[in-house]
Amino acid sequence: MTISAADWAFDKADSQPFVEQLVRHATQAIGEGRWKPGEKLPSIRALAEQLEVSRFTVADAYERLVAAGLVVSRQGSGVYVARSPQTRRLALEVDASGSAMAQEVALLRQVMDTERFRFKPGSGCLPGGWLGDEDIRSALRELARQPAPLTEYGTAQGHPALRRQLGLRLEQIDIQADPAQILMTASASHGLDLALRTLVRPGDRVLVDDPGFYNFLAALRLVGAVPVAVPRELEGPDLAALKLALEQHKPVLYITNSVLSNPIGASVSRNRAHKVLSLLAGHQCWLLEDDIYADFDTQRASRYASLAGFERVLYLGSLSKTLSADFRVGFLVGNPAVIAELTDIKLITGMSTPPSTETLMYRLLTGGRYRRHVEQLRRRLDEVRHPVFERLESLGCRLAHKPASGFFCWVRLPAGIGAARLSRRAAEQDILLAPGRHFSSQDNGDDFMRINIAHCQHEAVWRGLELALAGC
Numbered sequence: 001m002t003i004s005a006a007d008w009a010f011d012k013a014d015s016q017p018f019v020e021q022l023v024r025h026a027t028q029a030i031g032e033g034r035w036k037p038g039e040k041l042p043s044i045r046a047l048a049e050q051l052e053v054s055r056f057t058v059a060d061a062y063e064r065l066v067a068a069g070l071v072v073s074r075q076g077s078g079v080y081v082a083r084s085p086q087t088r089r090l091a092l093e094v095d096a097s098g099s100a101m102a103q104e105v106a107l108l109r110q111v112m113d114t115e116r117f118r119f120k121p122g123s124g125c126l127p128g129g130w131l132g133d134e135d136i137r138s139a140l141r142e143l144a145r146q147p148a149p150l151t152e153y154g155t156a157q158g159h160p161a162l163r164r165q166l167g168l169r170l171e172q173i174d175i176q177a178d179p180a181q182i183l184m185t186a187s188a189s190h191g192l193d194l195a196l197r198t199l200v201r202p203g204d205r206v207l208v209d210d211p212g213f214y215n216f217l218a219a220l221r222l223v224g225a226v227p228v229a230v231p232r233e234l235e236g237p238d239l240a241a242l243k244l245a246l247e248q249h250k251p252v253l254y255i256t257n258s259v260l261s262n263p264i265g266a267s268v269s270r271n272r273a274h275k276v277l278s279l280l281a282g283h284q285c286w287l288l289e290d291d292i293y294a295d296f297d298t299q300r301a302s303r304y305a306s307l308a309g310f311e312r313v314l315y316l317g318s319l320s321k322t323l324s325a326d327f328r329v330g331f332l333v334g335n336p337a338v339i340a341e342l343t344d345i346k347l348i349t350g351m352s353t354p355p356s357t358e359t360l361m362y363r364l365l366t367g368g369r370y371r372r373h374v375e376q377l378r379r380r381l382d383e384v385r386h387p388v389f390e391r392l393e394s395l396g397c398r399l400a401h402k403p404a405s406g407f408f409c410w411v412r413l414p415a416g417i418g419a420a421r422l423s424r425r426a427a428e429q430d431i432l433l434a435p436g437r438h439f440s441s442q443d444n445g446d447d448f449m450r451i452n453i454a455h456c457q458h459e460a461v462w463r464g465l466e467l468a469l470a471g472c
Contacts, residue, residue: 003039003081008051018053022061023068030070030081041071041079105218110432117427119464121455122434124262126407130377130454131323135369136360143360154355156343158184158331162362166317166331169365173294174306175315177333183342184353187328188292188318189215192255194342195288195314195332196223197349199253207245207254209237211410211440211448213262213290216255229441230254232264234401236272239279246283253286259301260293263439263450264410265403267301277308285312292318292330295374296381296406310335319361322374329353329361381407381454388453391462395469397449407454417472418446425471429464 008025016024029035041047044062048055062079065071073079110117157163163179170177185191192215200206202224208216210229220227228249231238237256245251254276259267268276280287289304294317305315315333323329332342346353364370389402389409396414403409413419419435426433436448455461 003035003041007035008047012052018057019060019064022058023064026061026065027068027070035081037081037083039081041081043078106438116430117432118430119455119458119461120432121451121461122423122432122449123452123455124434125321125452126377126454130380135364135373136323136327138369142363143356146359148359152355154184154352154358156347156352157182157339158353159355159358159362162358162365163331165362165365170315170333173300173303175303175333177310177315181310181333181336181339183332183334183339183346184358185330185332185346186350186353187320188290188316188330189219190350191316191318191330191332192216192219192288192290193222194345194349195316196220196225196253197345198338198341199286199288199314200225201252204253205249205251207237207242207249207251207285209256209261210442211263211436211445212255213257214438220255231442232261232266234264234266236268236276239272239275242276243279246279246285250283251285253288254280255288255290257291257293258289258304259291259297260403260406260408262293263408263434263436264401265406265408266401267297267299268304270302270307273302273304273307277304280312286314287312288314288316290316292316292321293406295322296378298378298405305333310338314338319365322377323361323364323370327357327360329357378405381405384453384457388451388456391456392451395462395465407452409451409453411449411451412447413449414469417469419449420446421472422449422468425468426464429460429467431461431464431468 007029008022011021012018014021026035026041041062042050044055044058048058051058062071062073066073066079070082071079072082110122157180160179163182163184166182167177167179183191183194185194196219200220200223204225205228206220206225207230208220208227209232211232212229217227228245228251230241230245237254242254256268258273261267277287287304287308291303303315305313310333313334316330317333318328318330320328320330332339334342364373385403389399392399392409392411398412399409400412401410413422419433420437423433423435434450434452436445436450439445439450440448
């Protein structure tokens with residue numbers, strides 16, 4: 001049986017493009033069962049003449065329907081409704097609750113769920129509306145106009161001009177590094193993975209801050225390393241605990257957020273950093289300095305790499321937190337020998353990083369847009385920081401530290417309230433929270449919550465938190 005041209009709904013007065021109208025109508029007709037599997041569609045010429053549109057429009061619509069699995073094209077015969085059209089509701093995500101690392105990535109999966117939660121104070125990123133969407137679109141248009149090809153590999157270490165620009169930016173925080181000492185990565189997480197593959201072997205002990213970033217633990221488990229928690233104080237790691245851990249466990253590496261640490265929002269002091277470096281040097285232990293929040297720092301905090309150079313120090317940076325979770329760019333900085341090893345592993349495991357993305361970031365960094373954008377982000381965070389702190393305290397929460405920069409704060413919940421239970425209650429109000437157990441293995445970890453102040457700007461968040469606390 002052949003579907004006639006009269007079976008197509010089409011309105012030239014409709015503002016929707018002709019091809020999209022045709023695809024929409026066919027999709028609905030097949031999905032509702034009005035067009036049966038095996039039925040033949042009109043020829044391109046016949047449908048184009050009947051609807052008084054170009055053959056190119058009909059051909060384009062048919063190609064889109066074929067790509068969607070709704071129809072099949074048989075050479076010399078025509079186009080037919082598919083025998084098993086893809087019209088049923090497909091499962092878009094697997095059930096990962098039983099996977100080997102489900103616990104380590106549970107919060108990350110929730111943060112990336114675009115439909116489940118309306119409000120996300122537990123997110124690790126700024127709201128999308130705060131980031132440089134229009135600047136990125138403008139830079140994309142510029143990128144599309146450039147004569148350079150968009151179809152080739154990038155260089156092994158990444159975009160040379162971008163690495164030179166990053167070197168200039170590092171100078172501003174007293175870190176000296178040639179472009180040859182900088183390796184571009186697909187993200188900070190990619191850089192972390194490369195560093196662990198290079199420096200750590202299964203069974204090695206690695207020091208981590210507690211509380212600290214949960215993804216460090218997941219990445220260490222992935223390479224078979226054993227994390228050793230060191231209590232994190234406001235000025236840096238507890239020195240007595242660090243000394244003991246170095247003596248007892250002989251770790252090969254210490255991973256830390258030096259500036260605006262996740263989740264506390266505190267930065268290492270210069271005095272504490274010198275003592276940490278001295279202890280690590282005495283035990284031949286590497287340090288991986290994660291400084292992905294660098295551009296939010298308004299206090300000119302000290303960096304380990306600025307104090308010690310790169311003898312046994314790797315520096316990890318990123319542009320994702322300030323610009324886009326979509327166009328992800330990270331970078332590692334180290335001594336030439338380790339950068340050479342890291343580059344080899346990068347090429348073996350993932351080839352080059354996308355030169356188009358790195359060109360885009362270079363244009364943003366050098367076109368004046370980025371500096372203005374970061375200044376605006378800092379101003380917005382300054383405007384909301386203390387009002388959020390006051391609202392949290394009005395709910396009975398306590399902040400041991402009130403960061404002057406960044407967007408995280410580490411909150412102690414009212415007595416008797418557990419963070420895991422509160423998170424479940426808040427989820428009923430479409431609110432995502434980040435319980436302390438994701439960041440700390442200490443006995444009181446469930447007494448704490450990491451809060452992203454930028455995601456607390458809707459009154460519904462506070463109403464939902466009040467209801468959730470009352471239900472606990």
